[in-house]
Amino acid sequence: MQSFPQPAGKKDAKRKSGSSESWRSGSPNIGEEMQLRDTRSCAGSEHESHRSLSREDLCICRILQGAAQFLCQGHTLTMKRFVHVKNPYLDTMDEDILYHLDLGTKTHNLPEMFGDVKFVCVGGSPNRMRAFALFMHKELGLVEGEEDIKDICAGTDRYCMFKTGPVLSISHGMGVPSISIMLHELIKLLHHARCCDVTIIRIGTSGGIGIAPGSVVITDTAVDSFFKPQFEQVILDNVVTRSTELDKELAEELFNCSKKIPNFPALIGHTMCTYDFYEGQGRLDGALCSFSREKKLDYLKRAYEAGVRNIEMESTVFAAMCGLCGLKAAVVCVTLLDRLDCDQITLSHDVLMEYQRRPQLLISNFIKKKLGLCDQIS
Known part of the structure; x- marks a missing residue:
């Protein structure tokens, strides 16, 4: 995945749960069924958060919003758990x-x-x-x-x-x-x-x-x-x-x-x-x-x-x-x-x-x- 530069002062900030770090790393937990009901952290006033979030964070936020809407319609979102090697x-x-x-x-x-x-x-x-x-x-x-x-x-x-x-x-x-x-x-x-x-x-x-x-x-x-x-x-x-x-x-x-x-x-x-x-x-x-x-x-x-x-x-x-x-x-x-x-x-x-x-x-x-x-x- 392409990495995007983060705004000044944000490079070392710890990401909250559901972060892009865990999403990119292929953590074993992503294979579990995720029921995403509360998207207030992503929804809110999205235009106000654009200045403090990187482009990658915004992309992930929109993906989670779409997943939440999908689940609210009665669907179940299951993500495949692939086998990950730890050798670049x-x-x-x-x-x-x-x-x-x-x-x-x-x-x-x-x-x-x-x-x-x-x-x-x-x-x-x-x-x-x-x-x-x-x-x-x-x-x-x-x-x-x-x-x-x-x-x-x-x-x-x-x-x-x-x-x-x-x-x-x-x-x-x-x-x-x-x-x-x-x-x-x-x-x-x-x-x-x-x-x-x-x-x-x-x-x-x-x-x-x-x-x-x-x-x-x-x-x-x-x-x-x-x-x-x-x-x-x-x-x-x-x-x-x-x-x-x-x-x-x-x-x-x-x-x-x-x-x-x-x-x-x-x-x-x-x-x-x-x-x-x-x-x-x-x-x-x-x-x-x-x-x-x-x-x-x-x-x-x-x-x-x-x-x-x-x-x-x-x-x-x-x-x-x-x-x-x-x-x-x-x-x-x-x-x-x-x-x-x-x-x-x-x-x-x-x-x-x-x-x-x-x-x-x-x-x-x-x-x-x-x-x-x-x-x-x-």
């Missing part, structure tokens, strides 16, 4: 190669391939995400056969990706570095494809704290190993701290969906993200162990008191990156054991498979509800 250098590139996804802006028509995506589900295991794609294909009653569901990233062995209608299923591997790489390229993919109103959900497995195995934890906040709601990223030689708050409204909506599934133990709680599966999570069964059983239990009990209900290895960077790019995001993980009782997973194969399907079932019902397929909810 992308605009200077002739081509963007999504190397680890085996996709690119010149080699593939990304808007045609992915423009209708509304839901993105990510998980660690390639086999699990393929199984989820096949499950969604069946649940959505899509016309094409299962044999048509191909791995879009077949040209690389890093990640797998499957598309079933408006649902994209992608694997991300294990740990912060692996999911971080995938998220950078996924978010750019959604941006290049001009996807809008996208909801992204991580589904996976985790270790529980003080809850029964098989419980599904819907994360309200991802925390680090110090129980702080933050993700620390080393950029050049600086430590950058980013918020890990997730969409509370989305978490509540998922929890309400879980209540309609018989015999489905679910709860909302904090999820702790660690950089390691063994010592980093206080396990006593790794190749290295530098602490006692008593210290392990003390740490896990303090985590529980801080609101942590499960432990995994991706949620903080997932929450931080999705939040910065305006994506509604959630983390839904089933617990395979209670870490206060044991460190090793001893479930039978059949029980393990049944537990792993629980997040998939919940997300399937949520997606069908959002698509208006309530009669097909499992």
